[in-house]
Amino acid sequence: MPVTVVVGTQWGDEGKAKVIDLLSRTHSHVVRYQGGHNAGHTVVVGSEKYALQLIPSGVLYDHVTPVIGNGVVVDLPTLVNEIDTLESRGVSCARLRVSSRAHLIFPWHQAHDALAEDKRGDDKIGTTLKGIGPAYADKARRVGIRAGEVLNPGRFAELVRQRAKEESAVLVALGGTAVDADAIAARFTELAHRIAPYVADTVNGLHDALAAGSSLLLEGAQATFLDIDHGTYPFVTSSNPIAGGACAGTGLGPRDITRVVGIAKAYTTRVGSGPFPTELVDADGEPDVLGTALIDIGHEYGTVTGRRRRTGWLDLVMLRHAVRVNSLTEIALTKLDVLDTFDEVKVCTDYRLDGEILGGYPDLIDVLAEVEPVYTTIPGWKTTLRGARTDSDLHPNARGLIELVERNVGVPVTMVGTGPERDDCVVRG
Ligand code: GDP
Ligand code: IMO
Ligand code: MG
Numbered sequence: 001m002p003v004t005v006v007v008g009t010q011w012g013d014e015g016k017a018k019v020i021d022l023l024s025r026t027h028s029h030v031v032r033y034q035g036g037h038n039a040g041h042t043v044v045v046g047s048e049k050y051a052l053q054l055i056p057s058g059v060l061y062d063h064v065t066p067v068i069g070n071g072v073v074v075d076l077p078t079l080v081n082e083i084d085t086l087e088s089r090g091v092s093c094a095r096l097r098v099s100s101r102a103h104l105i106f107p108w109h110q111a112h113d114a115l116a117e118d119k120r121g122d123d124k125i126g127t128t129l130k131g132i133g134p135a136y137a138d139k140a141r142r143v144g145i146r147a148g149e150v151l152n153p154g155r156f157a158e159l160v161r162q163r164a165k166e167e168s169a170v171l172v173a174l175g176g177t178a179v180d181a182d183a184i185a186a187r188f189t190e191l192a193h194r195i196a197p198y199v200a201d202t203v204n205g206l207h208d209a210l211a212a213g214s215s216l217l218l219e220g221a222q223a224t225f226l227d228i229d230h231g232t233y234p235f236v237t238s239s240n241p242i243a244g245g246a247c248a249g250t251g252l253g254p255r256d257i258t259r260v261v262g263i264a265k266a267y268t269t270r271v272g273s274g275p276f277p278t279e280l281v282d283a284d285g286e287p288d289v290l291g292t293a294l295i296d297i298g299h300e301y302g303t304v305t306g307r308r309r310r311t312g313w314l315d316l317v318m319l320r321h322a323v324r325v326n327s328l329t330e331i332a333l334t335k336l337d338v339l340d341t342f343d344e345v346k347v348c349t350d351y352r353l354d355g356e357i358l359g360g361y362p363d364l365i366d367v368l369a370e371v372e373p374v375y376t377t378i379p380g381w382k383t384t385l386r387g388a389r390t391d392s393d394l395h396p397n398a399r400g401l402i403e404l405v406e407r408n409v410g411v412p413v414t415m416v417g418t419g420p421e422r423d424d425c426v427v428r429g
Helices: 016-024 076-088 107-119 132-140 147-151 153-173 181-198 202-211 289-298 316-326 396-409
Strands: 003-008 029-032 041-045 048-052 065-068 073-075 097-099 103-105 216-219 259-265 267-270 310-315 330-334 344-353 372-379 413-417 425-427
Touching: 003 016, 003 316, 016 041, 016 216, 016 259, 016 330, 016 413, 029 202, 065 202, 073 076, 073 132, 076 181, 097 181, 097 202, 103 132, 103 147, 107 132, 107 153, 147 153, 147 181, 153 181, 202 216, 259 267, 259 316, 267 289, 289 310, 310 316, 310 372, 316 344, 316 396, 330 396, 344 396, 372 396, 396 413
Parallel strands: 003 216, 003 259, 029 065, 029 216, 065 097, 073 103, 259 330, 310 344, 330 413
Antiparallel strands: 041 048, 267 310, 344 372, 413 425
16 A cells, blocks of 8 residues: 655745645545654645644545654644644544654753754854754653653653753753743643543554555655755754655654655745755845745745745756655646746756866755856746646646756656645646
């Protein structure tokens, strides 16, 4: 039975949620495998807009079991709020399962995140300040608290109080502010009661589902170039969004995976700091006319932090690297409609450094910061793509861009986004 992985191929916000929503129609389980509430995933259904941070986008379908996998770091206040909000809008979360192995985020993680960013001065990562890095650091240091602990409320309260006291002292020593251990223990014990019914052994649960013939969709948050190993370190998140992370973050094995869909926006965006070769900025580093057009037409503002996203042309050097590290079987090209009014569209096919074309994506960000993009220019289509349902509905110039991507990266583009709504999509081949 199929196990499909969906992975971002750029720096996040590629429109993964919409593609996951589409693919959810043919899968019975949708599983988040890493990250936390740093993710912001938007699905538009008619006049309804759903903005999700933790619960997989598949929750909107009655036939789907949404699962928060063991690789996720879970912020209980956000999760409870998301459940309550969905339920109040008539979306049932009864089938939601949260891995007992998933690690929890606590207020001291957020305090550490803010303190670390503060200390970096001008070299900030530009994190979402959600405590993601410190929570994964605690997991690696083997001092984390896992979701399974909520099943033993007495011990959970004690563990939380103990860790809060320890971290409070560390925060003060680092020049930060103390946290109130008793208040945190009380609040999180209450949240623990709310979440306990959803906590389960998802690893065995997913294997049993697979053995029973179910089809699983494994949903990555963030993206390839925010991956802690393969992204533009240190301007990355603290987990492994790449497809390989789906195994570690769900407990399924590499041979279980049958399909890997890479999501690429038809241009590029990035929130936070770090090199961005195709960025459309003026001499002062502010968005230029075309960069501003992408921000305005594409509504490129973060769902989680509201920050304006940095914008630039599509970068096929990145995409070729994403094909490699994720074993992509195909690409979904999203937000092509955002380019509808452009006179011409540029696509970066190579990087040049000191007059030489580079052989692959650079391993060091110092090199990435120096490369000069080599562009192919495509004439614009100057017509709306909205309403297109098949390949032949697309303007030939838009098809030209899609075919350039396919030739250049070596895998087919199987889906094309033509608008924010659920059905604004061309499914190809
Ligand atoms: P994710 O983090 O990868 O799930 O992406 P986000 O939800 O953060 O950002 C993508 C934004 O683009 C959302 O507001 C979507 O509603 C919107 N979107 C997704 N696909 C398309 C598309 O094909 N065209 C347009 N115009 N908007 C899209
Ligand atoms: P989705 O799933 C875009 C970025 C932050 C920052 C860096 C590290 O919606 O695509 P963190 O808080 O994770 O320690 O921040 O990663 N970042 C994202 N950028 N989309 C996301 O998620 C992101 N999640 C984290 O802006 O640069
Ligand atoms: Mg997002």
